Amino acid sequence: MRVEKQEVKVGELAAGQALSLPVYRFHGKGKGPSVYIQANVHGAEVQGNAVIYQLMKLLEHYELLGDISLVPLANPLGINQKSGEFTLGRFDPITGVNWNREYLNHSLDIAAWYAAHSELDDDSLVAAFRTELIAACERKLDNVWGVTTGQWLATSLQAMAHRSDIVLDLHTGPKSCKHLYCPEYEREAAQYFSIPYTLFIPNSFGGAMDEAAFVPWWTLAEVAAAHGRELGVRVSALTLELGSQERIDLADALNDAEGILAYLSYRGVIAEKVLPKPMKRFGCLLKDYRKFHAPKAGMVEYVGKVGQPMKAGDVLVNLLRLDLYGTGEELTALKLPEDGVPILHFASASVHQGTELYKVMTKVFAL
Amino acid sequence: MRVEKQEVKVGELAAGQALSLPVYRFHGKGKGPSVYIQANVHGAEVQGNAVIYQLMKLLEHYELLGDISLVPLANPLGINQKSGEFTLGRFDPITGVNWNREYLNHSLDIAAWYAAHSELDDDSLVAAFRTELIAACERKLDNVWGVTTGQWLATSLQAMAHRSDIVLDLHTGPKSCKHLYCPEYEREAAQYFSIPYTLFIPNSFGGAMDEAAFVPWWTLAEVAAAHGRELGVRVSALTLELGSQERIDLADALNDAEGILAYLSYRGVIAEKVLPKPMKRFGCLLKDYRKFHAPKAGMVEYVGKVGQPMKAGDVLVNLLRLDLYGTGEELTALKLPEDGVPILHFASASVHQGTELYKVMTKVFAL
């Protein structure tokens, strides 16, 4: 199999250094869907690179039907941005804008576009729509007033992603169990990855890569369906949250690479049959995903374990306030308001009032 | 005149310190509109405090008809957040969220609310609507899952602001000339402040205090007008950009305090007649306000002067690239794409590709 490496320039630092991405392309036989996988758009979320490493090593032993493009280290500016002993890679250090909220929200009037192209057959329609999305990204970047640092990066990535049928964006949580963001139209995808918990998300753009990739196609499918045409959603886009940030674990990365391979097998990207890991899998709707914020400031003992179901009233956090010793308020147990599964918690053990301490799936169901 | 001071708690730091705001209330005779003025929601934008200081000293010599509440130092967490020799006060250092994008976007269905209250007379309608807005803020803060640090602050401020008829939010730019954000429905306000340039903004919520204060009232006026009732927009909300950040200038603060006083005089908040400073004033629609981003990285000489009109093709920036000495690209002049007035520029003299270098008013008109 031929692996091709390309460097794509996505930015330039003040002292003149070019920022470029390594893009690895595994070429398939052209009979399966094409795939785009990126990792590390948030600078501290490094484990996706290890998963791409293990996946590339695995792929050398499989027969590829579709092309696979892999972009590790997808945000060099974010990865390189340290503040103290940690990576401050979640947002642009100048503007505060989350790197995963900079993707282009296509302003295309899809209903009008469909009306103008409805005479095309399915394949031509899909090809024309894809061309339109890529062209919109290119227009965004080619602008006499310029674009922001984050838009340079995100729109460049997005233009690559729009060329593929399957888009996987590899992230992690702060201190987190593995979970998956999956659009509601593709529930079965949640059965293949080595991931126990899945959030099902609606057709709504909030700025992230997965939404940037699927929202136009989902909308197109809806518009076509409203005209009686069963086009289906032609692009799959999922975000994998591969545990905790600031962690490289090569053995665990192999486990997740095998899960991705199972999904690619199911989708016909590789010729071989690869089965998913047997595990219990659970789902939650995005509207039932809750954030628990610190009602008071203090030192935090995280009692709730990520990935383990809890009951309403169970202790989620012990909050320690040494300035209040002797008042009876030096140690407070904060309790979970509803039954749920803590999915991730904050990374630091001391918090201001209002810090998001936990994200919790409620109304969890078996898949 | 009685000045009353109140401390309003808006947060708590990890080590236990309470964050509170000083609120100064000047009580009027109850015959004029009430006023709310805050400053320093962005931590580095300190000059508004000096303006409030000068305004309070001035107010001691005037007859107040309406009540005036003044909140300097409105974001203690942002003010105290240093990073190197500057204040990193534009966004929450944990999440990156801009402190001026955390105000509550009322989810109230105003058309339905109007239908349910249309039998009320104007004064009762206004009072009921105000009560509803304040109650929504209180509900937001009283939530079993909690709210973010920024929402604690912003919603607390907003609940105070909703109690007044006039809301002034004092900000600055990075390196900036003075300018005003003014809703389109109140163009004449732009004639009173000691500020030469005004941006006229539409009825759209982007997260800022001025919008949080006027959008519901503007929408209510539109709904009422659609029912044939000329209620008018009952709340004025403006953002004053008082020059550059990281600057305290007491003499200039007096100048701006006098401009505010002229506006308050015009609005009947004080009994005395105070005339605005004579100056040429100019306007621009928000849609014509442009951001110019660095097409390349490098060292920056800011050639365009803020507040001074330029022609398309004039040199805005000299970009120096010492790594390219001898290639002919070591010094590049970046030119203004359209006629306009540079209003502000970036604070640092070295930039990554994509940094917002200037904001420029185009299609400027005299007021």
Added chain:
Amino acid sequence: MRVEKQEVKVGELAAGQALSLPVYRFHGKGKGPSVYIQANVHGAEVQGNAVIYQLMKLLEHYELLGDISLVPLANPLGINQKSGEFTLGRFDPITGVNWNREYLNHSLDIAAWYAAHSELDDDSLVAAFRTELIAACERKLDNVWGVTTGQWLATSLQAMAHRSDIVLDLHTGPKSCKHLYCPEYEREAAQYFSIPYTLFIPNSFGGAMDEAAFVPWWTLAEVAAAHGRELGVRVSALTLELGSQERIDLADALNDAEGILAYLSYRGVIAEKVLPKPMKRFGCLLKDYRKFHAPKAGMVEYVGKVGQPMKAGDVLVNLLRLDLYGTGEELTALKLPEDGVPILHFASASVHQGTELYKVMTKVFAL
């Protein structure tokens, strides 16, 4: 037992908030040595607060012979300083100066001082020397040109510490096993804490609290000995490194509180006999404590386990470089240069060239 709480002001934030320390004093019967314990001088090193909490709860059940002063949350500015999801609390965010390098280096000429006071009996000599050290701290703070933010804090803490015979400074490493900094003159202390590894440090001032507390006394003992007087070192000062930063673990804190109690029992601060935890304990001289720096940049899998002995040539780190996939340099094993015990490693999983990856004890010996 009477516990007294005092608030000591150590700073003031830009927006006006006072920064104060809670100081808890447990009064003894005056027959044992006095003790000063502080925690959390580095903002992310929070576990010492939990240890102080558990220790205070334990102390309520013991008979105190000496006074004990406890200062949790000893650096409120550092604790409150977040940058992204972690606490940037190791250095002053404005100057970069390590908070634990700001203590006063006494400029006293101890030989001359001894010559001038040698006629005093031991107790009087000790009392006079203590008075001199405290006075020097007070002079430092009372200075027409002022002192830095860090000196305000450190010198205030130091003046309190100089009043005691035993000084314990509670820290943690980044990702760390427990270890102790112990001056060479008091080797037996290492047998009492719940800590397996001890670094023995010489009579040299590097800016830290333990050194600030013991160096003058050690020097005084040496000067006296040179004059044939066996004064002994009258002050003990140790730094306890209680595992990893950004962690509160109340059960483990109890374990360390019991170790401190065993040391206090041995020193006669409490009347009861408390035995140390049985464990193998090891030592290393400071000169044999090595820092291993990243020879190249990349993603890091930390293979060496903290607290577990390794041989020269064992793999310490896997360094992953996805930009080099296919070159043979995508995965490099970095090896330990000498036999040793990794004591701590860096907190982030991606590093620039030169980042300190591990600290390693070499030439380790059993205690």
Added chain:
Amino acid sequence: MRVEKQEVKVGELAAGQALSLPVYRFHGKGKGPSVYIQANVHGAEVQGNAVIYQLMKLLEHYELLGDISLVPLANPLGINQKSGEFTLGRFDPITGVNWNREYLNHSLDIAAWYAAHSELDDDSLVAAFRTELIAACERKLDNVWGVTTGQWLATSLQAMAHRSDIVLDLHTGPKSCKHLYCPEYEREAAQYFSIPYTLFIPNSFGGAMDEAAFVPWWTLAEVAAAHGRELGVRVSALTLELGSQERIDLADALNDAEGILAYLSYRGVIAEKVLPKPMKRFGCLLKDYRKFHAPKAGMVEYVGKVGQPMKAGDVLVNLLRLDLYGTGEELTALKLPEDGVPILHFASASVHQGTELYKVMTKVFAL
């Protein structure tokens, strides 16, 4: 004249990008002293790059006797490190260590070295000593345990600087007038640069480049003199503080390039006679250079103008405390304790207690 460009690698970022320095070498006829000039070791201090740019353009028109090496953008990691709208380039963002305190403090026993080499003639002695200094830098970098990120950079720069007879390090202050750090042995140098104020510094190593370059040579000269040999200090090293940080001003840079040229002319590096700018020049001993720290927190109006003499008791700063309005402490004038010239002040207009507000030369004398 031949200008040669070389790229010197000094680091590597986490995502794999190499950090390299552009080194420009102008070759002289070998009859004059050699020169090394660097700029921008602190990331925000960019103006030195503009001065190097102007100097390189000037040099093309002069006859060079000695070689000149120019290193603009000398700290790419520091230059690229943004935090908010400013460059956080004064210290390593991970460790807090000031980039200008990482140079190698030679541990060479110079008295012993001189004893072992005293039979050499002056030129051979100088050459051997230079070789020894360079070798020590190389040994530092070639170390099985590695060196820190800052040591990689600083020691690489230092090894280059040790090859030259004249070392100029171009810095700026925060908000600053121009001033020069000049070793006491070379007072006449202060007459040539376009700089009014000079600090004369002793033979003491504090970590900076100028000291790293001259301390060994000064010590060697002293050792030789003690043996009755008038070797003189063979290396000149000066630090130029070229006004304020975060500023590029090409016209002013030309002014400073001409001052450097005057010094190079005086030293015989160029054949042509270039006269210094006529200006009054003043000096101050380093021991009389004072730091004024904020005795209280608050908003700061900087009243003292940099470069303008003041009397004891003159107002240096107005400190505004809006939380104290009405108490009589809302506005405090802070006064200069001694006659002096404010040389620089802090960059931010709000400060914590203890922030260094001003540096002031006292006991200033005319040169």
